[in-house]
Amino acid sequence: MSELRYDGRVAVVTGAGHGLGRQHALELAARGAKVVVNDLGGDRSGVGASAGPAQEVVDEIKKNGGEAVANPDNVATPEGAQAVIQSALDAFGKVDIVVNNAGILRDKSFKNMSVEEFDAVIAVHLRGSFLVSSAAWSHLREQGYGRIVNTSSPAGLFGNFGQANYSTAKMGLVGFTKTLAQEGAKYNIKANAIAPVAWTRMTEDLLPADFADKLGVDQVTPLVAWLVHESNEDSGEVYTVGGGRIAKIFVAEGPGYGQNTTLSVEDVRDNWAAISAAEPLTVFKNVGEQMGPLIQQLTS
Numbered sequence: 001m002s003e004l005r006y007d008g009r010v011a012v013v014t015g016a017g018h019g020l021g022r023q024h025a026l027e028l029a030a031r032g033a034k035v036v037v038n039d040l041g042g043d044r045s046g047v048g049a050s051a052g053p054a055q056e057v058v059d060e061i062k063k064n065g066g067e068a069v070a071n072p073d074n075v076a077t078p079e080g081a082q083a084v085i086q087s088a089l090d091a092f093g094k095v096d097i098v099v100n101n102a103g104i105l106r107d108k109s110f111k112n113m114s115v116e117e118f119d120a121v122i123a124v125h126l127r128g129s130f131l132v133s134s135a136a137w138s139h140l141r142e143q144g145y146g147r148i149v150n151t152s153s154p155a156g157l158f159g160n161f162g163q164a165n166y167s168t169a170k171m172g173l174v175g176f177t178k179t180l181a182q183e184g185a186k187y188n189i190k191a192n193a194i195a196p197v198a199w200t201r202m203t204e205d206l207l208p209a210d211f212a213d214k215l216g217v218d219q220v221t222p223l224v225a226w227l228v229h230e231s232n233e234d235s236g237e238v239y240t241v242g243g244g245r246i247a248k249i250f251v252a253e254g255p256g257y258g259q260n261t262t263l264s265v266e267d268v269r270d271n272w273a274a275i276s277a278a279e280p281l282t283v284f285k286n287v288g289e290q291m292g293p294l295i296q297q298l299t300s
């Protein structure tokens with residue numbers, strides 16, 4: 001079987017100074033991509049900054065014979081995100097691949113969560129992914145090629161105690177990914193999202209320690225690398241990945257209930273079983289398709 005290569009491709013990986021992003025950057029560089037290693041270099045909660053982590057990953061890539069440049073900017077600001085993409089243009093003349101991976105945690109039960117804790121997490125994960133993608137978008141469109149991976153989370157898709165800020169950002173990234181996939185389709189820009197599980201500084205006190213060695217970051221990167229490869233044709237999808245397992249996650253709609261007379265609250269009560277039914281499920285490609293059953297009912 002032929003090896004998947006990224007020769008001639010330029011990849012930007014945000015938050016690549018540690019954990020998952022570092023592994024994505026190392027793997028893409030080892031397979032021929034030129035990589036911008038972005039990392040603000042703060043602690044797990046996003047406090048502080050240091051150019052060290054990004055530079056260390058660049059040094060490692062170069063030692064292994066690869067090509068990379070470090071970028072220490074903050075993806076959560078428009079100037080920082082612009083500078084991340086500008087690093088790729090300055091060093092390598094273009095950008096083909098964007099992996100939005102940078103993230104922080106400010107966990108608190110909802111009762112105790114401050115506006116600052118909410119905003120800080122939204123800013124890095126959701127706003128950061130928007131800003132970096134936005135800075136890259138015109139370049140991807142003009143060249144008629146792009147691959148974007150956004151980093152969501154099972155906590156966003158299914159909810160998690162103490163993570164109202166984080167789960168909001170991570171589910172937001174699903175909608176963002178699906179819209180980018182639709183807007184990017186005619187320019188050969190594919191956008192997908194991952195919901196990973198891996199043992200990093202972000203999760204080392206949250207995941208069961210027994211599984212630490214099986215939940216390596218190297219068990220997530222192969223999916224990311226596949227999604228940003230030119231041979232990947234899928235777009236707008238979400239996958240959970242970790243510990244050697246990958247599964248596609250669907251946003252799906254049940255069969256539902258409809259009537260052609262004005263709906264009352266009693267109608268809702270009396271038809272609750274049909275409204276709540278989970279079989280058969282339909283996965284729609286876009287909101288136009290999702291309107292299908294309603295249009296059918298309105299015209300029947």
Ligand code: NAI
Nearest residue numbers: 015018019020040041074075101102103153197198200202
């Ligand atoms: P990590 O803490 O090792 O890596 C995150 C990196 O992002 C750090 O190096 C940090 O300095 C950088 N960063 C933070 N704010 C930044 C900013 N404003 N600008 C630039 N860089 C910034 O954590 P990990 O686990 O590798 O997380 C990577 C991504 O994966 C995050 O988005 C996280 O939410 C997501 N994720 C991780 C899971 C896991 O099990 N490790 C589970 C679900 C999602």
